[in-house]
Amino acid sequence: MDLAFTQAELDFRQEVREFLATSLPHDLSEKVRLIKRLGKDDYQRWHAILNDKGWLAPGWPLKHGGAGWSPVQKHIFEEEACLAHAPRTVPFGITMLAPVLLAFGTKAQVNHHLPRILSGEDWWCQGYSEPGAGSDLASLKTRAVRDGDHYIVNGQKTWTTLGQYANKIFCLVRTDPDAKKQEGISFLLIDMDTPGVTLRPITLIDGQAEVNEVFFDDVRVPVENLVGEENKGWTYAKYLLTHERTNIAGVGFSNAALATVKRVASEVTSGGKPLAQNPFFAARLAQVEIDLMAMATTNLRILAAAEAGRAPGPESSMLKLKGTVIRQELTSLLRRALGPHALPHQPDFLDGGDNTEPLGHEQAPGAAPAYFNMRKLSIFGGSNEIQRTIVAKSVLGG
Amino acid sequence: MDLAFTQAELDFRQEVREFLATSLPHDLSEKVRLIKRLGKDDYQRWHAILNDKGWLAPGWPLKHGGAGWSPVQKHIFEEEACLAHAPRTVPFGITMLAPVLLAFGTKAQVNHHLPRILSGEDWWCQGYSEPGAGSDLASLKTRAVRDGDHYIVNGQKTWTTLGQYANKIFCLVRTDPDAKKQEGISFLLIDMDTPGVTLRPITLIDGQAEVNEVFFDDVRVPVENLVGEENKGWTYAKYLLTHERTNIAGVGFSNAALATVKRVASEVTSGGKPLAQNPFFAARLAQVEIDLMAMATTNLRILAAAEAGRAPGPESSMLKLKGTVIRQELTSLLRRALGPHALPHQPDFLDGGDNTEPLGHEQAPGAAPAYFNMRKLSIFGGSNEIQRTIVAKSVLGG
C-alpha cells in the first residue's frame, strides 16, 4: 500500500499547474471564484484554450484529438483546475456522448461528431428526463416512429442543462411502445434547429435559467442519427452511467470550496474576532474537512481500481452519496459564514463583469444562490435515493 | 393559550414534592441516581410506600384504590418522581393489565386482580412478543386450544421484562389458527406457577438479566382467565397501546438525566477545566437541552388534549420517536462526559448496596451500561421504525 503519487504523476500535476497559471484567463477564474454566472462565451473560450493544448477531451484516444489520460491523470487535472477556479468543461459532448459513439456508434458518426465537439462547432445537450420520467427514467414516453428514412419524434424532455446554448441534443426515445419498459428505447441524435423542436427555459430556485424543457412536435430525424441498434438505447445509457464517472465525488470542487470557506471565515468577524476562531463554526468546518480527507482517499482507491481495469461497483454510488453531502455542506457553510451578508440578491454582480461592486463581502452574492443551486447534486444524475437503493441491492440482492 | 399550570396543579406538585422528600428512602433514591440495578425488594418497597399513600395506581378510579389523577397530575408526579430519583413503578399490572380489565374484564376479574396488584401479592409480566413476532406482533404463534373448561397453551414468549419476579403473566395467544392474522388472537391470564411454564433469563448487552423467555408446554389455563371475548384480544392489545401512554415521551427521565449530565460535566475536568466549559461538550449538551425544552411542551400539548378528552393520534408516535432520541442522546452524553472512567465494568458496585466504592467518578459504573441498556427504547413498545410508519400513514394514508 502506498498513498503517494508516482513521479510521473507528480510531474503531470506540475505541468497542469503551469498550464493553468499561464493559460487560464484571470477574468474567467475570478468569475468562477466568486460563483458568478458563466455565459456561453465563457465556456467556449475555456474550451478553445483547452483544445489548443489538446486537453479538452481527457478520456478520448489520442487519435481522435483526446488527451488519452489515465483515471489518475484526469483526477489530477480536475483537482488542479478546481483549485485554480477554472470553469468546468461542459460534459455533454465530451464525456457523455463521445464515449457512447466510440463504443457503439458508426465510424461515420465518430468521424463526423467528435471533431465538431472539440472545435466547439457543436454544443450538445442531453435529452433523458421527462416530466413523468425522473428517477424512473425507463418510463419515458417520447415516441420515435419510423417513417421511411426518418423517425418522427413527438414528446417532451426536461431538465436539459444549458440546452439554451446547444445546437444538438442526444435523446432517449421510445421506438417500440409494446416492449417492456427498458426495452424498446433507442438513442437518437437530433439537431435542435430541426422544425418542431422548441425550447422553454426553466428558472430555478437560485434565479438562474440553467435548465430547459425541450418539446418535440413531429420532428423528422434521419435514421442515420440512430446510435447503435434500434431498441438498444437503454444499454448505451447505462454504459454512460457506469463509465466516465471519475469525477462523481467532486473532490476537486470540494477542495476549492473548503479553501473558499476557510478564507471567508478568516476574513469575516464574529464578536470582533475572525469567525474562524469561533469554536462552533470551526467545529462544523473541521468536521467536513475530516470527511473530505477520507472521501478523497475513497476516491483514489476507486481510481486506482479503475486504473487497474476493474469496473466500478456500488462504490461509485457511495462516492456520489458522500460527495454530494460534502459539497452541499460546504455551500451551506459558505452561506452561514457570510451571515447577514448572504441575504441580498445581487443578480447584477453575478451576471456582471469585473467592475461590479458587491454589497458586503465579495463572496456574498454567490453564496446563497450556490447553496440553493447545489441542492440539485442529490437530485440529478440518479437521485441519492436511487444511489442508496443501488448500494443496498448490491449487498442484499433483490 | 397559557403555558402556566393552574394553582391546583401547582399545589399538587408541591404535595408530591413533600411526599417524595419525606417518604422516598434515601438508599433507594441513591441506587436510582447512580443507575444501580434494582432488585425485586427495591421495587416492592417503593410500591408499598406509594400504595400506603394511595398513589400507586395513578390512573385507576378511586373506588378501586387508584389515585384518579388527571393526565396532567400523572405528568407532574412523573416529573417530580424522576427528579427525586424515585424508582419507576413497574407498569405491567398497574398501567397495562388493569386498564384492560377495567374496560373489558368481568367484574369478578376486576375485583380479584386489582387489589392483588396494589398489595403486591401479584407481580404481572407481559407475554406479547415471540421470537418470530416482534414488530410484526400479529404473526404470533403461541396456541391456546380449548379443552373443556381449560385452554391448553403451547408456545414461547420472549423479551418478558422482569418476568423473573412475576407470578402472573398476561398473554396474547392464538385461539383461531384459521383466522386472518389480527383475528383469532385472545388475551389470556396465566399463573406462572402452572405446570409447563418455564422461564429462561436473557442476559442483555449491559450484562443485566432484565428480560426473559417464557415457554409454555401444554399449560392448562382455566377459561375464566380469558379477558373479554375469545378472538378479540388484538382489540384489547391495541387499546392498551393507545391508552395509558402519558409517559411515552419520558420527559421526567430526560430532565433527571440532563441534570445528572450537567452535574458530572461540572465535576470532571478536561485540560484542567470543568468539562462543562468545553465548547464542544457544551454544544452537545445545549442542543439536547433545547430539544428537550421543546419536546416537554409537545408533551404538555398532548396532555392538554388528553385532558380535554381528545384521543391521541400520531402525536404519541412522534413523542416516542423524539423522546427516545433525546433519552438515548443523554445516556450517550453521560458516557462521553465520564471519558476514560466509563470503561471499567463494575457489576459489584451496580448490584451492591451503599458501601461499595466506585472506581472513578460515582456516576461512572452506571454510565456505559445505561447507554447500552437504553438502546432498547427505540426497539420495544413498537420500534421507532413502526412509529415512523404510523406517523407517515396518518398523513399519506395507505
Add this chain to the structure above:
Amino acid sequence: MDFTLSDERRMLQDSLSRYLADNLDHERRRKTLDSGAPYDADLFKGLADLGTLAALFPEEAGGFGGTGPDIALVFETLGRAGTLEPFLPAALAAPLLTDHAGLVEQIIAGDSIVTLAHTEPDARYDLADVSLSAKPTLTGTKTNVLYGAQATHLIVSARETGDRLDPEGISLFLIPTDAPGLTITPITNVDGTASAQVAFTDTQADTRIGEPGQGHALLETATAHAILALSAETLGAMEAAKDLTLAYLQERQQFGRPIGTFQALQHRIADMLTEIEQARSAVLNLAGHLDAPRDTRERHVSATKNLVGRVAALVAEEAVQMHGGIGMTQEYELSHHARRLVMADHLFGDVDHHLERFIHLSGG
C-alpha cells in the same frame, strides 16, 4: 395550561387565512416580484384593514393584541401563505414605540412603516456590535434594514459612549426616512423580501427612544419580539412546505406507484413531521415567555431561534429533495417557502449564534 386559541384569536386567524387564500397565490406573488415592486401594497393595506397590524399592539397603544400568542398567530398565518409584506418591522418596533401613540396609529392603519436600522456591515449577529456614532449627529452605515427603502421612519442604534461590542453606551433614535444625510439603497433579498442599506452622514437625531446609552436592553426586547414573529412565520412556511410535499408524494408516480408509498420517503416524512411539531412547541415556548424576566425570556429566544433554524433547514432541504427537480423551480410554490425557510436563519442570529448564546445564558 391551555393550548387552545381564544374565540377572538380564532376569528382573527380565520379571517386572515380566508383573506390570504382569496388574495395571494404563488402566481400573484411571482407577478409582484417580477414587477419590481417590493411587495403588494394592496394586499398589505387589505391585511392592515383586517386588523393584522393592530393584533401586534396592545390595547393601550390602540391595538387589540401584542402578546406573544398574538404575534405567533399572526405570523404563522402570514408565513403559511408566504407573504412578502412588511409586517416584521411592526413586530420589531412595537415594544419600542410605547411613547409614540400617533405613529403607532399610523402603523396600525398601514400608513407608516417604522423599522429598525441596527445591523452594521461588520457586526454579524452581536447586538452590542454598534459603531455608528452619535456625536451628536449620526454617521455610519446600517445594512439589512428590513423594508428600509419603504419605511417612513427608522429606529437607529448608535453609539454614544464606549467601544464597539460594549453593551453600554448604545442609544436608539427615531428618524424620519426623509431626513437630510440619509442615503438609502434598496435591496431585494434572496427570499424575495425587501431590505436596504442605509448610510448616515451627519444626520440629525433629535428623538430618542429610551434613555441615553441604555439601548442594548431595548434592542434585546425588540429582537425577542422579532425572533418570535420570524420563528412563527417560519413555522407557517414549514407547514406550507409540508403540505405541498405530502400532496406531491401522493400524486407523483414513479415505478408505477405514488412515491409516497416508498417506505424510505415515508420514514423521512415522519421525521420531518416530528421536527415540525418540535418547532411548533419552540414557538409556543417563546410566545409564552415573551413577557418573562429578561434571563428567562432570552434563554427561550435563543433556544427557539436555534431549534426553528435547524428544523427550517431540514424541512426546506427534505421538501426539495423529495420533490426532485420540480422542487427547484421558481414556477413551483415550494421554491418560495424553501428560500424563506433557509434565509430566515440569516436574520437576528443563526443556529450557531443562538446555540452559543443559549450556553452563555445558561451560565456556561
Add this chain to the structure above:
Amino acid sequence: MDFTLSDERRMLQDSLSRYLADNLDHERRRKTLDSGAPYDADLFKGLADLGTLAALFPEEAGGFGGTGPDIALVFETLGRAGTLEPFLPAALAAPLLTDHAGLVEQIIAGDSIVTLAHTEPDARYDLADVSLSAKPTLTGTKTNVLYGAQATHLIVSARETGDRLDPEGISLFLIPTDAPGLTITPITNVDGTASAQVAFTDTQADTRIGEPGQGHALLETATAHAILALSAETLGAMEAAKDLTLAYLQERQQFGRPIGTFQALQHRIADMLTEIEQARSAVLNLAGHLDAPRDTRERHVSATKNLVGRVAALVAEEAVQMHGGIGMTQEYELSHHARRLVMADHLFGDVDHHLERFIHLSGG
C-alpha cells in the same frame, strides 16, 4: 498510488484470518469471559506464533513489519474476529522500545507484555496531563492501563519538572510489574477487554525511555501507533457488525418477507456501508502518514480517530437497531462488536477531543 496488499501481507492476513476462524467464535469468547480469565492465553500464543506480534515491529527490531499498513492489516483482522487478546500494548510500546532488543524479542514471542501506564484519574484525554511524580521514585496513580494486571512491564509517564498540563518535563520509565511499591487492581472493561489501575508508592525508576523531560513527543508517537491500531481494529469490528446485519436482514422475516426488503432499512444500510468506506479510508490515511513529520501525522491521527469514532457509534447503534431485541443479547455475537465499537471512543481521546485537537493542529 497503490492500495493493494503485497503478497507477504496478503499471506499474513490469510493465515491470521484462517487461524482466527478456526480458533475463535462467539461461544468460545463467551466461555473465556465467563471463566474470569482476561483473555484466551492459548489463542494469544497461537497468534503470536503466526507472527502477529512480529508484524508490529520492524526488521531491525527482530520483526518483519512495523509500518502503518502492517499495523492496520493486523488489527483490522483481529477486530473483525473480535479478539480480546493483548495486542494493543505491543502497538503502543513498539515505537518506545527501540533500545530494548531483548524485551522486544520476548514480546514478539508472546512471552512478555509491555504496556503503557499513562492516563491519570483526573486527566481525561490530554497527553500532557501528568501529575504522577518522579522525584526520583514514582508516586501516584495510573488508570486505564491496558492489560496492566497481565503485563510484565510498564512504561510509566511521570513528571520530573513543570506543572500538570505542561508538555515539558514529562519522562518515561520502564518498570517491571513485580517492582516494589506497585499495587495493581485488575479491571474488566465494559467491552470485555482487560485493564488495570496501578498505584505507585516510592517505586524505583531506573530505566528511562528517551531523554529526561522529553516524554511528551514519545507519548504522541506511541499514541499515534495505538490510535492506528485501535482504529483498524474498530474498522474490523464494523465489518463484522455489518456482515451480521446483512445476514440478519436477509434471514429475518416480518410481515411475510425478509426485513431487508424494506426500503427504509435498505437506505440506512446504504448509508452505513458508505460510512464504513469512509472509516476504511481514514484508517488508510493514518496508516500512510504514520511516519510523516509530526504535524502532518498528528492531523491524521485526530482526523482518523474522530471519523472512526463517529462511524463506529453509528454502526453499533444502527446494527443493534436493525436487529431489534436479538441485537441486544449477550448470546448473540453482535453485542460484543457493538460494545467494542462504542467503548473504543473512550480510549486515547474521543470524537470531540480529536475534533478540537484537529482544529488546533490546523491552526485554528
